[in-house]
Amino acid sequence: MSNRRSANDKDSSKQQGLFDNGPAEGSLDIVLGLKQLLSRLLRGYDRYLIAAQISKATLKEISKDSLDKVLSSDVAYQPSAVQIVAICKITGSLEPFKYLLEPLDSDVLNPDDRDLIELARKQEKVRELQLDIEKIRGRRGLK
Numbered sequence: 001m002s003n004r005r006s007a008n009d010k011d012s013s014k015q016q017g018l019f020d021n022g023p024a025e026g027s028l029d030i031v032l033g034l035k036q037l038l039s040r041l042l043r044g045y046d047r048y049l050i051a052a053q054i055s056k057a058t059l060k061e062i063s064k065d066s067l068d069k070v071l072s073s074d075v076a077y078q079p080s081a082v083q084i085v086a087i088c089k090i091t092g093s094l095e096p097f098k099y100l101l102e103p104l105d106s107d108v109l110n111p112d113d114r115d116l117i118e119l120a121r122k123q124e125k126v127r128e129l130q131l132d133i134e135k136i137r138g139r140r141g142l143k
Helices: 031-041 047-058 064-071 081-091 095-104 111-140
Strands: none
Touching: 031 064, 031 081, 031 095, 047 064, 047 081, 081 095
């Protein structure tokens, strides 16, 4: 006879369950807002031309009708990451990425500010080096 375990495992484990610390239900339901944002970005543009530019940039054919479906409120059609990148490139806007990163409490780095981030990183390295130098001097009794 086999020793069968009951359906309810009563072993005590200190490990959290896989889904105990994940995102809250519905917290990433952002597709409709993304579609609305993309539609606003493309307002005033010729959708036929946009579809052609997306097709050319991604090497994947998309028709004007397919683009309209992707941007519609129908959740059966969702924009791909590559299509979002192409739309951002065409419109010159990073707003879709800002919107997508918002639930992660993150943001997009404006390309114009890249040098400021590099400066901050280098200053942090200098600060760390100064701390290391002070530790060595302290151990050796040097001033």
